[in-house]
Amino acid sequence: MANEQKARVGFIGCGRHSGLRLYPGLAEAGLELIAVCDQDEQKAQQRATQYSTPHFYTDWRAMCSEHQLDAVLVVTGPQGHYELGKQLLEQGLHVFTEKPASATTAQAEELVQVAQATGRHMQIGFNYRYSMGVERAMKMIEAGRFATPATVSVRWYLGEPDTRRFMQHYVCHALDLLHYVTPGGLTHLDPERELHMEYHRQDNFDWYVLTMRSQQNSIAVLELGAHMSGEGHHARIDFMSGDGLLSVDDFTQVTHYETAPWGDLRKEGSKTYDGDRVWRTEPLLMRGSIWHTYGYVNELTRFREAIQGLRTPEATVAEAAWGMHVMDRLAKQAARE
Structure with a gap:
């Protein structure tokens, strides 16, 4: 500074x-x-x-x-x-x-x-947009080290049994993440007409799966539950493309599961599978830098x-309002069941 x-x-x-x-x-x-x-x-x-x-x-x-x-x-x-x-x-x-x-x-x-x-x-x-794991994955995609995703999935399992609190304090994050990491974004979609939803109430929790399509034709999937602990595994983001599977676990670990032709599909000169790559950022938590690991410093910097006019505004109230419209639809479905 x-x-x-x-x-x-x-x-x-x-x-x-x-x-x-x-x-x-x-x-x-x-x-x-x-x-x-x-x-x-x-x-x-x-x-x-x-x-x-x-x-x-x-x-x-x-x-x-x-x-x-x-x-x-x-x-x-x-x-x-x-x-x-x-x-x-x-x-x-x-x-x-x-x-x-x-x-x-x-x-x-x-x-x-x-x-x-x-x-x-x-x-x-x-x-969570700016957490270290998400930032690493997005930079890999932007740099061409992983091809533009054909599908993007956010799996969010942290929350509370109460539907309203689950929406306000947890699902809002999951929706924003899916919009942010999906090529082309999702806020152009009409929540009432342009997303498909499956819902089930079981074990005193709400369970949802939503699918939608971005402006760049990527398929976006949101899987929601509220049954996991914040002290354990509770969130995962998966990007899939011709370069394999790129995963972010709990915002702190990134894994690139490589792909290559195999068996009879392998031809002379084709790419050879040479293993997966894992970037672990958990040691940062041991040093107590939670505001770096989970993106708090980055969101304030942005x-x-x-x-100051140095970048286009992000995480705007307009984007948040779109997410709230989606949550309204989810809550209405829960109320009908």
């Missing part, structure tokens, strides 16, 4: 999640923390002291009026993300919120309209670059 201009930010929310996942990466991402705000004054003061800023507030309006800020980060819960995000955008500030963007799809669509009207960027915290 020595040769790059930092962005001045305020932060609303001084709870446990933001303290573990987001505050630690602010400086590395080029976000200069000017002030913090929380309804609990003691929490705000403690967080300000921890990050060496003298400015802490219980009134976010006072924080914004007393400091020249480029953006505000909001981590308060779905309703707060909507209410605060809308007002901050209307004040001309860029906004970063954790997921979900809002409590309802209608609120998310309203945020889309406000962001467009004000010309401000509202980014949602879909950090937020800064977007508001």
Whole structure:
């Protein structure tokens, strides 16, 4: 960051999640923390002291009026993300919120309209896009080391038995990941007409399989369950092409399962199978760098670059709103069963 201009930010929310996942990466991402705000004054003061800023507030309006800020980060819960995000955008500030963007799809669509009207960027915290395993796989594809995938599958098995909480806090990540890693993306699709869904309720969990097709004709598959533990295997992304199978396990390990003609299919001069390749990133977890491994620093860096005009905005509220429309359809199906 020595040769790059930092962005001045305020932060609303001084709870446990933001303290573990987001505050630690602010400086590395080029976000200069000017002030913090929380309804609990003691929490705000403690967080300000921890990050060496003298400015802490219980009134976010006072924080914004007393400091020249480029953006505000909001981590308060779905309703707060909507209410605060809308007002901050209307004040001309860029906004970063954790997921979900809002409590309802209608609120998310309203945020889309406000962001467009004000010309401000509202980014949602879909950090798994930028996890180390996903980044390695995407770079391999972009560099031509693995051919453009014909099929992409996201298998997500982490969540809760409650359908609403499963959607708001877990499925939103899985949908965003599938959209992000599928060539051409998926937000052009009408969730009511252009995706196929299978659903089953068993063992007190929701089980789904969705299939859809991207703008570049790749087949996208989403497999959902909520039965696994976050301490074990709970997510997998598979890319398939003529170069074999490229897999990302739990965002930390990448494996390229090579392919080549075999048996009677093998001809003179054809490619020879020479083994699979595994890139393991679990040692990073042992060093405690969770905000690097799971993409928190990267998402904040991209937020800064977007508001400074250095890159096209990503993980936008419009993309989040599309995902919420899909989740509405999933929840309706669950309610009918």
